[in-house]
Each structure stands twice: as C-alpha cells, then as structure tokens.
Amino acid sequence: MIASGASPVLPKIPGINARGVYTLSTLQSGIAIRAAVDHTPPRQAVLIGGGYIGLEMAENLILRGTQVTLVEKTPQVMNTLDPDMAGLLAEEIRKAGVTLYLEESLQGFELQGDEIRTVVTDRRTLPADLVIMGLGVRPNAGLAREAGIPVGETGGVKVNEGMETGMPGVWAAGNCTESLHLVSRRPVTIALGTIANKQGRVAGINIAGGQAVFPGVVGTAMVKVFDWEVARTGLQEREAEEAGLPFRSVKIEARTRAGYYPGAGKIHVKIVFNPENGRLLGGQIVGQEGAGKRIDVLATALHAGMTVEEMINLDLGYSPPFSPAWDPILIACRQAAGQV
C-alpha cells in the first residue's frame, strides 16, 4: 500500500532554506510557523503563491497584526476559479489589508547571515521577516516509479476504481495518486483530505478482501478568507475548454438569506454548463456566511449528471434565516437554462 502523499513545490533558489522561510504542508510545519510567530511576532510577511495556503495564511497573519504582502505570478489569486470570480475575491482581500501583487514572480531572497531579510521579485524588493511558500504540491510518486509501477502524466500513481496500482497486489491512495475527474473524464491529481480519506477507505476494504469502488472526483474545494467563503466544483471555463467541451457560463449575485432577514450576506454564484445538452459542468461561489457549502448542491448534481433545466426545480431547503425563496443556486440555474 503506497500512501506517500505529496510534497510542496519549491523553486531551487539560493536562500530557500534560510531561517524565516517556511512551507506549510504538515502538522509539524504548521507548529513551527506558529512557534516562530509566537516567539517573535513578524512585522512583515511575504507570502509566495495565491492559492489556499497563501490566502489562509494572509488572513491569520493579518489577525496577528503582521503586515502581509502576497505575491502571485499569474494574473489572479485562486487559479481554480475563473478570473472574474477570483477578481471578486482579490478585491475583498485587499480591503482586508493584504498588499496583493499579481503577475509578479519571485526572483530570489536576500539574507542576513542565515536569516531572511528581503524577497526580491521581478518588480521590487520586499522587506520580510517571515516568508511562506505556497506554490502547491506534487505527488510523491518516486517510490512507485522506482518499483516499476505506472505513474500518470499528471505525476500521480495510476490506480483503478479499486485503488489498485498497475502492479497487482499493490494499492495506492491519497495525494500520491491520480483520480478520475467525473466531468472531464480525465485523470487529475487533487491534494485534498476528503479525497485521500475516501480513497483510503476503498483501498483498505479491497486489501482486506472486500469490494469497494472509488468512482472519482468532481474537483470540489473550499476556503475561508476573512469573512468570505470561496468554493468551487467541476470544471472552470479553462478546464472545460481544455477538455474540449462546449461551454457557456452565467454569474449572478444574490443574498444568503431572505433579503429582509438580519445577516443576509452577499453571494456570487457562477455556473458553467454545456449549452448543447444543458449539462452542468461546474460552479463557483464567492460569498459571505452560509454561501460556501451551497457548492455541495452543484457537486451532487455533477455526480448525478444533471442538466441546469432539471436543477431549476430542485426542492432545496428554504426558510428566511437560511435562504431566499429561490436559492441563489437555483437563480443561477434559471439563467443558465435560458441559454440552452
């Protein structure tokens, strides 16, 4: 059973091992960052990478009183969102006090002794007494590869529905493996605890002689950033294009609760769908309290292969403290169905 996980992607730049430069991928690395912050509260933190790790650390360091700069080499944060939805989030992050530099890449570090002093980008030099590298992870497939076990183009260990590798009698599960994406029908590597847990359960049952199947994933992910809930599932526009699927999208703004109910927050819902057959392809949510977990309706509909037309009449829960009479998900589906 191979459960070798994934490791943070790190550029080979002098200074990457300096004191004050961290990754956040294990419980130990989290404890180390917290101990460092508790010991000497950093004045200026620079976060490299605008994904989950960068965003979550931005929130927590701002709450601890640190000045935070986030550097991201692409034109947007959260590359699993479409640019328009990521733009809504970027605006809120900036309002919350984060200095956000997009389309800017890390060039190097300047040290004093073995301690970090500045981060050098292609645009400027940023003083830093704490740096966190959040450039994503890569499956630890080396052991499998050396053993002659097939590894996919994604870099993850290939497994069948039962989580068995290409070498009979050898199973794999978790962040080191590929999963089948149920919408694109292509293999993907998505390093999330939910998927790893489900895969581990299936592998364990089968190793013990049972019969379990892990059918695949739809790419659901969530993150909380300050007061904003961000969630996505299925294919974003770029992924739909890469999968060669016809796609169209709609985006709506609504409220998390009945408009007159206290605490009715904003919610933006974007839906990507196939305009030829109406099939839902994916969805994205950026909103306030109660917004994010609505992604589960879209995830479940993706598993079931539903069309946006079918989804209009989903009998979703309503009561003024929880939703408008038309749930925001349904409002988006209505708009989408009008374009099929």
Next chain:
Amino acid sequence: MIASGASPVLPKIPGINARGVYTLSTLQSGIAIRAAVDHTPPRQAVLIGGGYIGLEMAENLILRGTQVTLVEKTPQVMNTLDPDMAGLLAEEIRKAGVTLYLEESLQGFELQGDEIRTVVTDRRTLPADLVIMGLGVRPNAGLAREAGIPVGETGGVKVNEGMETGMPGVWAAGNCTESLHLVSRRPVTIALGTIANKQGRVAGINIAGGQAVFPGVVGTAMVKVFDWEVARTGLQEREAEEAGLPFRSVKIEARTRAGYYPGAGKIHVKIVFNPENGRLLGGQIVGQEGAGKRIDVLATALHAGMTVEEMINLDLGYSPPFSPAWDPILIACRQAAGQV
C-alpha cells in the same frame, strides 16, 4: 389561473374569535400580532400546535420576554420529523425556556368580555393574554370545486406537470394545488413558498404559450428554532411505511466543522433508505449553525434517485471552518450503506 392559496385550520370552538387569539398566515396577520405585542407586551402566551408556526413564535416571544407554553396534541413537535429527531428538538426547546405540553389537546377558551383569559386543555387551564393558533393550513380549493374542476383526495386542486387543471385552459399554482411527491409518487399538498414560486413560474410560462414542466417535490422544509436548525426532506419513516416502501434508517451525531475548529456545533443526521436497493428515501437534520442547509445534498440526491452507496463518494466541500473531512451527510450514508 387559480392561485387561491391556503387558509389556517381552525377548530370551531367558542372564543376562537376573541381578542388576543391569532393565526399567522398572511403579512397582515403577522403585522397584527407584532402590533399587539408592541402595544401591550404579553405576559403569558399559549401556542396551539407544535409545527413551524408554533416553534418560530415560541422563539420570538421568549426573546421578547413572554412566558411561552406550547400545546401539541400528538406525542411530538414537528410531525414532519420522526419521533426520535423531534425528541432532540423538544429537549432544546425546553432548555430555551418553553413550557411544552405534548399529547394534550385544546378544549376551549375562557374570556373576560371579548378578551382571552385562559386556554383550557384536557389536562389543565392555562392563563393566557396571547394565543396563536398554528394547526396547519388547508388548500383553498372551494372555487375550483364549485367550478367543477377536479380536486384531489389531499384537498388540493389537481394539476398536470404543466400546472393545468382538469379543465383545459384553467391553470392553478401555489398552496391551493397538489404536487407529485417524487419519492412516494403520490400527490401531496405542501404549503411552502418555494414550491408555490416554482409552480407559478411554470404556470406562467405555459399560459403565455411556452413549455415548462414542474416535475414535483421531495418535501424539503426547514425551520430555525433558537440556536437550532431543523431540516427534513423526502419520506420520514411513517411516510415510507404509508407508501408501502421497505425502509430502514440510521442516525448519527457529528460536528458542523472540523472538531478542533472554533464554533464546531452539534449535528444529528438521520437517513431513511430502502434496504433492498439502497435508494435514499429521506433525511432529517437537527443541529447548530451550518447544519440545516446540508439537507440540500439529500434533496438533490432524492431528485437524482441516488443510492446511499453512491452517495458515500460524493465530493462535497471541505475545509475545517465548514465541515469535518467526512461531511456528516457522508458519515450517515456510510452507516446506511453498511445495512443494504
């Protein structure tokens, strides 16, 4: 187009029209209760009926400092829940300060002049300066009946998928109509704004020459009572039995967020399923903040006709502020799948 709504069920008891005795079914009746409470804060309110209206009014009157007694003739509140789930809710209502009398029925009122003074039950006499009758509603199908338009055994106007009545050219929508229950395949009348809205949209499109279909409902409903979120969908055990379906159920207790995350509240999930083919039949949730809207996953799965085995691997959203790695819905599905 018949959109005549529904009217509160009221027993024919002397004193039912006394000053201080209210129903809550229209905006006007809500305004009237609020004006009365603002004018002379009631000391002792008696609520008749332990459904949504009774529970929501209990919360709001307690928050206004009124002593609240709730009288329900059946052995449980919320008859759309199974007794065990309703029991969890009853416990919380009592903790919040409501005096709850179950298996007790209204016998009459005592007035002073034209004002309510006491509520008489088969067990005791309760002083009351405010009484709210929450005994459910009945479709206003009289107009249709008099016109010779078919009315179902449920008391609601019969309509087809396009919301047309049995009289060609006459449509009906909202609380006066029947809906097809997609799990039991039987007609039901459920007086909820979500259903009325969806039906109205379909009727409107069709009256204007379009082609829209309202396939039916799965019986989703939610209510907030104090800090508790209550939700249900599909068939409860009694309904599964009435529909002649084999059923079994599981009940789990989990947390709304990762256990270590601040604000992780309790959530109880019950799932009713068909042990012969694994099909989900219904679900019920009683829990704290973030619990209730999880019902939407079950509602969507019911629309799609999913089995509990298929649901185990639903790729639902996870991040510690929103869910444990195994969402409580999935934990319940795992338990259920073990019994198929």
